[in-house]
Amino acid sequence: MTSVAVARAYQQSFETHPYGTVAITNGALNALGDMVAQLTEKFNGPRSENRGWHYDIPRTLRFAAFGFGMGPIIGRWNFVLERYFPLRAAKPPPFGEKAPVSLRALGKRVAADQLFMAPIGLAIFIGSMGIMEGRDKTHIRQKYSDMFVPAIITNWQVWPLAQFINFRFMPLAYRVPFQSSCGVFWTLYLSILNSREDELQDRADAMRRSLDK
Numbered sequence: 001m002t003s004v005a006v007a008r009a010y011q012q013s014f015e016t017h018p019y020g021t022v023a024i025t026n027g028a029l030n031a032l033g034d035m036v037a038q039l040t041e042k043f044n045g046p047r048s049e050n051r052g053w054h055y056d057i058p059r060t061l062r063f064a065a066f067g068f069g070m071g072p073i074i075g076r077w078n079f080v081l082e083r084y085f086p087l088r089a090a091k092p093p094p095f096g097e098k099a100p101v102s103l104r105a106l107g108k109r110v111a112a113d114q115l116f117m118a119p120i121g122l123a124i125f126i127g128s129m130g131i132m133e134g135r136d137k138t139h140i141r142q143k144y145s146d147m148f149v150p151a152i153i154t155n156w157q158v159w160p161l162a163q164f165i166n167f168r169f170m171p172l173a174y175r176v177p178f179q180s181s182c183g184v185f186w187t188l189y190l191s192i193l194n195s196r197e198d199e200l201q202d203r204a205d206a207m208r209r210s211l212d213k
Contacts, residue, residue, distance in 0.1 A: 014173040022176040023071035029180035030067025033187025034060045041192065059195075062132045063187060066125060071176060077117055078175050081167070085109045101168065109167045110160055118155050122148060129194055139201055146197055151190065158186070 013021045038060070042053050085105045088098075126147055130140035162182045170178045 010177070011173055018173075019072040019075055022075040023068045025177050026071030026074065026180045027064045027068030029177075029184055030070075030187050031060050031064035033184040034063040034191045036184060037188040037191035037195075040188065041195070059191075062129060063191065065132065066128055067180070067187075069128070070121065070124065071180075074117075074121075074179065075176050077113075078172060081109050081112065082172060085112070087167070106164065106168055110163050113163050113167075114156060114160055118159065119152060122151055122155065125190060126151075126194075133198065135201075142201060143194075143197055146200075147193060151193060154189065155186075 010021065010025075038055060085108045087101045087105050087109075123144075126143050127140060130143050135143070162179070166175050166178050166182075
């Protein structure tokens with residue numbers, strides 16, 4: 001009963017404030033993904049590192065901010081896909097039957113999402129994380145060099161199927177929450193990848209400073 005009430009409240013919120021609703025939802029689920037990532041690092045990382053482990057609240061807040069900002073962009077993107085790649089014919093068939101789903105249009109949606117939006121979203125993620133972490137242009141460029149290609153290849157291995165299910169079965173209002181829910185695990189991956197890149201950059205900087213002395 002509670003889940004029904006939550007779904008009804010979400011639907012009403014989406015109908016009145018669609019972009020604000022998806023922004024909050026996406027931000028919360030991105031924060032959850034980083035929380036899972038940090039706990040994963042704590043319990044699965046080397047014991048020597050875990051002794052000095054502490055939960056990084058600013059890191060989670062950065063992921064929440066990124067998710068909050070990306071939510072409306074993803075929401076708007078879904079409206080664009082709905083408009084230009086309709087899954088069903090505008091004219092319904094006779095006798096009140098439901099028009100069949102066009103697999104061709106569905107394929108175009110997934111292809112457009114993965115070839116256009118996925119690289120843009122990943123580029124925004126890497127750049128915004130570098131800025132929020134206070135990195136300079138040199139370090140941000142290094143982030144792009146080290147992270148973008150491995151991340152986009154991994155993206156194309158896991159997201160097409162998830163988006164196929166999303167575009168085919170989820171109503172428009174629930175596509176961002178579905179994507180964000182699946183994205184908890186994607187955020188876990190990005191969070192760990194970003195954290196490792198930060199560690200590599202910090203170690204390189206420390207070594208460079210020690211050599212300059």
